[in-house]
Amino acid sequence: MSSQRVLRIGLVGLGRIGKKHGQTLAWETRHCQLVAACSPIESEQDYAINELGLDSYYDNYQKLLNDKKVEAVVLATPTNLHAEQTIMALQSGKHVFVEKPLALNLQDCLRVEAVAKNHPQLVAMVGFVRRFDPSYREAKLMIEQGQIGSPYLIRSQTCDLYDPTGFFVNFAPTSGGIFMDCSVHDIDLARWLMGVNRARRVFATGLTAIHHELMHYKDVDNGIAVIEFEGDGLGNEARAVITASRTWQIGHETSSEVIGTGGKLLIGAGAARDRVEIGDGSGIRKLAVSDFHQRFDQAFKIEIQAFVDACLGLAPLSLSIEDATEATRIGLAITQSLHSGEPVSL
Ligand SMILES: NC(=O)c1ccc[n+]([C@@H]2O[C@H](COP(=O)([O-])OP(=O)(O)OC[C@H]3O[C@@H](n4cnc5c(N)ncnc54)[C@H](O)[C@@H]3O)[C@@H](O)[C@H]2O)c1
Incomplete structure (x- = not known):
């Protein structure tokens, strides 16, 4: 039997993603015990x-x-609570995992960064789940091995199977709108896979194909954004083209294409x-992923x-609070561009 210490975890929020994390924590994670939960419902x-x-x-x-x-x-709670609840956890001496995005404004991200710096013994992790997906990890490894040369362009999309109840x-x-809610994953992937950090300029546009009532919240059900990342000063540049849809008719379709100088x-x-x-009689086809x-079933686990491994000191984390701050910074600029119709410089 293993003598490895077990981490005792409290789960906050038991909605769509909270239930998923609850099952993972209770039944499918090594070296941890789910001991408590919290929800006002x-x-x-x-x-x-x-x-x-x-x-x-x-x-x-x-x-x-x-x-x-x-x-x-x-923390699997609504996005507008993430920053404050993360800070409260750290100040109570608890490690914290918080769902994406970290916050809906930059000041809150920077407040979390400052508190996390004051508690270096505690782990603070933001849930960019795609970094843990086996296919994305394999792609990252191939890029690091130089198999596609130097990556300079990514086309990445998050398209949700249309839900006619319009829950979104x-x-x-x-949620902060479609780019903060969905595309923040693609923004993080672009930074991670291409090894770039800050953006210089963004442009976004969008439309309501079905749910025109989203206009009341200055949101859209389909959006496209272009990100111009800062170059390295030696002529090497990188760009991203990001698409998000809430009205995809095929299934849930998250995909990315990374283009490099060698492939x-x-x-x-x-x-x-x-x-x-x-x-x-209708032809030959495959069933589609629904959500x-x-x-990302495997990736969530x-x-x-x-x-858990990072909290127990078993393995270092490969992503930081600063990564989450940059994703929010870019997501906010994209949202601003959607609203103004103008490019936004960062
Ligand atoms: N990583 C991903 O792919 C992914 C997928 C879905 C959602 N999310 C993120 O997870 C978060 C939650 O999304 P969801 O779809 O599960 O939302 P949800 O509305 O289904 O669930 C929210 C939960 O938070 C609880 N809650 C609300 N106020 C609370 C409070 N003050 N204290 C404690 N609990 C409180 C609610 O009771 C509910 O259980 C969002 O930030 C979302 O962006 C991430």
Whole structure:
């Protein structure tokens, strides 16, 4: 039997992604024990008790932070709460994993950075799950090995299978809009895969193909952005073209194409769910991935394991709070460009 110490975790938020993290923490992560959960919604208490088998359940975040057995928290709460709740966790002496994006304004990101710097013994990690997806990791390795030469362009998209209930319209007031909610993943991928840091200029446009009511929140259901990254001063430049859609009719289709001076990589193209192909009177086809849960199932598990291992000092983290700040900085500029119709310099 392993003598490895076990990390005791409290989960905050039991909505769409919170339930997913709850299952991963309770049943699928080594060296950790899910010991408590928190949500102000009563019906989610049943889930915590009956499905996750928890004894400690709180309707208030501060109460969970006061629980001395909790050493680390996983925050799966609405985006507008992330920064403050991350700061509260660190100031209570707890490691923290927070869902993306870190915040909807730069000041909040910088506040989190400052508090994290004052608590260097604690892990603070933002959930850029795609960095943990086996296919994206393989692509990163191939780029590092020089297999496509020097990468200079990425085309990356996050396209959600259209949900006619339009749930994302209710989500709009707290999500920060389509670019902060969806494209922040592609922005992070662009920085990570091409090894670039800051952006110099962005331009964005978008439209409401189906849900015109999104205009009330200055949001769109389809958007395109171009990012010009800062060069290295030696003539090497990089650009990104990012697409996001809430109205994709095929399935959930996240894919990226990285183009380099010696070749290119295509990651996740198509939305095939598995290796089964059906042939009938309508033709030959494959079933499609329905949502991000299915597409990134494995990545969510690897991501949470990376957090636990970092908290226990078993392995270093490959992403930082500063990475999350840069993703927010670029996402905000893109959103500003969408609203103004003008390019935005950073
Ligand atoms: N990594 C990804 O691919 C991914 C996917 C989906 C969502 N997310 C992120 O996860 C976050 C949550 O999204 P969701 O879709 O699960 O939202 P959701 O609305 O389904 O769930 C939010 C949860 O937070 C709880 N909550 C609200 N206020 C709270 C408070 N003050 N204290 C404690 N709990 C509180 C709610 O009760 C609910 O359980 C968002 O920031 C979103 O961007 C990330």
